[in-house]
Amino acid sequence: MSAQTQAKGKEKEKPIASLLAGAIAGGTEAFVTFPLESLKTQLQFGALEGGKQLTPYQALKGTIQQRGYLGLYAGVTPVIIGNAVKAGVRFTTYDQFKSLLKDDEGKLTAPRSMLAGLGAGMSEAVIAVTPSETIKTKMIEDSKLAQPRFKGTSHAVSTIIKEEGWLGIYRGVGPVMLRQGANSAVRFSSYSTLKQLAQGSVVPGTQMPGWMTFGIGATAGVITVYCTMPFDVIKTRMQSLRARTEYKNSLHCAYRVITEEGFFKLWKGTVPRLGRLVMSGGIIFTVYEKSYPVLAAFL
Template identity: 80%
Template sequence: MSSIKGKEREKPLASLAAGAVAGGVESFITFPLESVKTQIQFGTAVSASGKPLSPYQALRETIAQRGVGGLYAGCTAVVIGNAVKAGVRFTTYDQFKSALMDDEGKLSAPRSMLAGLGAGMMEAVIAVTPSETIKTKMIEDSKLAQPRFNGMAHGIRTIVAEEGYRGLYRGVGPVILRQGANSAVRFSSYSTLKQLAQGSVVAGSQLPGWMTFGIGATAGVITVYTTMPFDVVKTRMQSLKAKQEYRNALHCAYRIATEEGVLRFWKGTVPRLGRLIMSGGIIFTVYEKAYPVFASVAP
């Protein structure tokens, strides 16, 4: 994502390292919002009377019941998974981007979207599905009266023992769709906005950090509203009871639409919006600052 001249390719190892650092930092900071979003999508964020809680109320109740640590159930899996995911995403995106650039080193919005789609699909298969499955099951389990999982390692062993290694890849279809759409929209939005913003700064100079953060945050807003249905289906397909309730992702989407209404596909938008606004700003800012450091020592 950093600026390059002409058709010069960015260094894969530098992209991998900078992306991993950016992904780990971003996921730890924003995980509480991810936890609240998942609880709302499952319908477990309810009051004693059964009334759905707002994101803020769900946040307060989780802290009141289980302390701040309750907001970080499944966090370890996500931090590790996001570090790997972001490393894969930025590395593959940078390589796709370099291959799709014109002779002047420019990338059109459609080509940027295509590069993002490829990067998203790669990260979905390599890193996202297993880490998201573990995170989702651990958050749902933590809401039970008697949680079954005693930490991430025990949770993984239990899932594998009961469902086999395929259990870690439950919902891989919707994850590929979500990550492909996420990256396609996010990278194309970011690249387009960045190119527009670069016209307002001195030629050859880097964008200031606050501007990079703002562009990344705006790309996050666009991403949320266009890909939310994929996220809802993905969450349901990775639940503890998914095998009993849904035959596949299409059956899951059909049941949500017919039994709960189409608007249910945008349930949990507020906490996800808050997370991706912060996520977009943090991850692009950290990456843009970290890449030159790693590039200076990478072969």
């Protein structure tokens, strides 16, 4: 292999371009898929409230009847902002880890891609995901009350901080780090592996078509959902309005869910999350793959 080819293979991605492309992709994905995220969160609260378990359709119908279509977007603002930030952080850190872990030929093996994804997921969990997820979860639960307390995102944040302190918006950081680390490790490694397999059907020197990128990203989303759903359920319970009185810690929360509701309740909300991550994987990788080259050319 020539020195020029090796240099190209080891070429590092541009951090600013990765950050901006990731933020654009994350914000777009969050807005499009938020109704599914809202339904998933409501389904995970169902058992906590002791009521009859709802189906995704019943949750959707009830939300629209009670609060209209805008009810599906309760808590969307912090998620769009948080998703834009976390996707920017995720792709930036993943690209940097990926550059460091590539071999001399510029290739990234599946285990190394998983390691890079794990590092990216842990980084985004601490920097962006936990605060936005905590605020979103509390706002969705609050919106279901007969008399909601939160008047908006800023009021929700100030109320949480006033009642629980700054650590209140970092409630559930442990399961969030586990979930995001596992999410990114599984998603990036599966996406990278599937993309390498699909490269054989693409004309050398040309960009992979958008429909193919969407399909690979969607498939990676399916794999991610089933592998990481328990972390998501525990995260939601730990960020609920009643978490302080219900659970001592994440392990106690998992123990109660399994012993009181059954092992498979750790996959509660899988259907809407599956729908969301299938769309999410397709949207976010497609938007990123299209945005990055344009931004990198100007930065």
